[in-house]
Structure formats: structure tokens, C-alpha cells
Amino acid sequence: xxMHSVYQRINNLSAFLSTCLFTLAALxxxxxxxxxxxxxxxxxxxxxxxxxxxIELKRVGYxxxxxxxxxxxxxxxxxxxxxxxxxAKQLFVYITADYEHDSQAKGGRKIxxxxxxxxxxxxxxxxxxxxxxxxxxxxxxxRDYSKSWSNALPATYTIHxxxxxYVGILTSGTAGQTTNPVKFPNKKAKSKTW
Amino acid sequence: MSSQxxxxxxxxxxGTIDFKGQERVESLVHYWxxxxxxxxxxxxLAIQDISYTFKIFFGSSALLALVVVPPWPFLSQQPVxxxxxxxxxxxxxxx
Numbered sequence: 001x002x003m004h005s006v007y008q009r010i011n012n013l014s015a016f017l018s019t020c021l022f023t024l025a026a027l028x029x030x031x032x033x034x035x036x037x038x039x040x041x042x043x044x045x046x047x048x049x050x051x052x053x054x055i056e057l058k059r060v061g062y063x064x065x066x067x068x069x070x071x072x073x074x075x076x077x078x079x080x081x082x083x084x085x086x087x088a089k090q091l092f093v094y095i096t097a098d099y100e101h102d103s104q105a106k107g108g109r110k111i112x113x114x115x116x117x118x119x120x121x122x123x124x125x126x127x128x129x130x131x132x133x134x135x136x137x138x139x140x141x142x143r144d145y146s147k148s149w150s151n152a153l154p155a156t157y158t159i160h161x162x163x164x165x166y167v168g169i170l171t172s173g174t175a176g177q178t179t180n181p182v183k184f185p186n187k188k189a190k191s192k193t194w
Numbered sequence: 195m196s197s198q199x200x201x202x203x204x205x206x207x208x209g210t211i212d213f214k215g216q217e218r219v220e221s222l223v224h225y226w227x228x229x230x231x232x233x234x235x236x237x238x239l240a241i242q243d244i245s246y247t248f249k250i251f252f253g254s255s256a257l258l259a260l261v262v263v264p265p266w267p268f269l270s271q272q273p274v275x276x277x278x279x280x281x282x283x284x285x286x287x288x289x
Contacts, residue, residue: 004216006209010262013223017255020231024251025237028244086242147284 009070028087035085036163038081038174041179047178048095050157054189055149058141070142070184073135074119076159078175081129083163091129092162093175094120097142099155099184118142118157154181215269219262230254 004012029044053071054099059066094117101112117140144152159175211219230251238247 004211004219006263006265007206009209009219010259012220013255013259013262016223016227020227021251024231024235024247028238028247031239086238086244086247 001012014157018030020079023169029165032085032087032165032168032171034161035087036171037082039115039175042080042083042161042173042175043177046159048074048076048078048157048159048176048178050074050155050178050182050183051119052185053088053189054185056189060143067141068188070149071117071189072136072142074133074157076117076131076134076176078131078134078159079129080123080131080161080175081126084126085163086127086169089164089166092120092122092164093131094160096158096160097155098158101144101146102151104151105123114144114152116142117141149184151175152184154183156181209263209265211265211269212271212273214272218269223258223262226258227255228260 009018051073055068056071057066057067059065074095076095080093083091097114097116097118099114101114102110118140119136120139121131158177159177160172161175162170162172164170234247234250234254237250238244
């Protein structure tokens with residue numbers, strides 16, 4: 001005759017406990033899709049404006065003649081706090097410059113899509129989710145792969161966000177855009193910056 | 195002397211309960227955990243704080259383990275009653 005010992009009761013309990021835990025996790029992950037506001041809802045009331053300055057020649061590392069870097073300033077007014085529901089751990093917010101590059105130089109017309117990240121921030125709580133930045137300089141220099149801005153078409157700047165959940169999948173969206181494409185300057189700064 | 199102590203420790207670790215107790219433990223674990231899962235989900239969702247969900251879930255599970263794992267006397271209230279001993283039969287003769 002065998003009766004249930006302590007070990008069998010522990011086994012019985014932990015087996016059903018893991019089933020319940022996974023069910024709970026699945027339920028929490030599912031609520032993300034209901035609670036998370038859409039990009040359109042997040043974007044309302046937000047604004048992003050960008051002013052291009054001159055093009056500066058900035059050297060990367062020790063050698064070379066340098067990269068043409070667009071000197072710019074931007075203003076953001078954005079409220080990302082509605083994204084913080086119970087399953088949102090933190091946000092990764094970043095601004096991209098999207099533009100097309102018309103590279104005629106190397107034979108034929110060829111339009112190349114470009115997306116360059118100029119600024120980002122990690123937002124950990126609801127309190128710091130209200131962005132109000134004036135005359136902010138980019139965190140990462142805006143340089144083109146071809147080292148020249150002469151063939152670049154006007155750029156659209158967009159605020160993107162990734163929502164990192166406690167349980168579930170990573171979701172993303174956009175939270176505002178420049179109203180009109182911003183033209184790149186063709187003037188270059190007189191003084192070299194190194 | 196030492197074997198007696200050993201046996202006592204062994205039976206304490208084994209902690210068997212009676213059959214009625216087993217049935218009671220199994221249904222208690224089942225309903226308690228389903229209730230806990232639902233409660234922790236609803237509370238967390240209502241106050242929009244996921245930390246409460248997991249505090250309730252694991253807290254309640256720990257309490258359940260305390261209730262069902264040790265061989266408490268309430269799980270051994272209906273022990274198996276054996277039939278009275280039969281008179282010895284003459285097995286040797288039949289061989």
C-alpha cells in the first residue's frame with residue numbers, strides 16, 4: 001500500500017502551479033493588445049519640429065578629410081504617459097531622419113531610402129514620459145553614408161517608440177512627425193570643427 | 195537505538211496521509227490555485243500594477259504549500275481500518 005508522501009504532494013502542487021503561472025502570463029500578455037493605445041492616439045497633441053543649420057565637416061577618428069555632418073536643433077512636445085499600462089516596463093524612444101538619396105554620381109538615377117537615428121532616450125516611468133525639449137541637439141551626428149549631402153532630398157523626422165513589457169512581446173509605434181519635410185542646407189560652415 | 199531514530203525521521207519526512215486526505219489535498223490544490231490565478235489577475239488589472247499580481251500569486255501559493263505539504267492531523271482523520279486477523283489456515287497439509 002502506498003500513500004502520498006510529502007514529495008508527491010510537493011510534486012502535485014508544483015505541477016499545477018506551473019500550469020497556472022503560464023496561464024497567468026498568457027493572460028497578462030494578451031491584455032497588452034487591448035490596453036495599449038494606437039500610434040494615432042499617442043500622436044495627438046504631440047509635435048516635432050526640426051531646424052537645419054549648416055553642414056559641418058567633422059572628422060571621425062584620426063584620419064580622413066571628415067564627414068559632412070548636418071548641424072541641427074529640434075523641439076519636441078510629446079506626452080507618452082498613456083502608453084504606461086500595467087504591463088509596460090519601459091519605453092525606448094528615438095527620433096529618425098527619413099530621406100531619400102538621389103545618387104546620380106555613380107551612373108544612372110538611383111533613389112536610396114535612408115533612415116538615421118539622431119536621438120534616443122529610455123523612459124522608465126509615467127512621470128518622465130512627458131517630453132518637452134527645446135533646441136535639443138542630436139545625440140548622434142547626422143551623417144550620410146556617401147559622406148555628402150548634395151543629393152539628399154528633404155527629410156521627414158519621426159518619433160518612434162518601443163514598448164518593453166514585463167510579460168509578452170515587444171511592441172512599437174510612432175508618436176509624431178514633422179509636418180513638412182525639412183530641406184537639407186547646401187551651405188557649409190566656414191570653419192572646420194577640428 | 196539509532197535505527198529507531200532513523201525510522202522516526204524517515205516517517206516524518208515521508209509524511210503519509212490517509213486516502214481521504216489525499217483526495218482532499220488534490221481538490222484543494224486545484225480549486226485554490228485556479229482561484230488564486232483569477233484573483234491575482236483581476237486585482238493587478240484593476241489597480242494597474244503588475245507587482246501586486248505576482249505578490250498575490252506567489253504569496254497565496256506559499257500559503258497553500260504550508261497547508262497541504264506537511265502531514266497535518268486533519269489529513270489523517272479517516273485511517274484505513276483493516277479486517278480482523280484471520281485464523282491460521284492449514285496450508286502445510288494441502289501441499
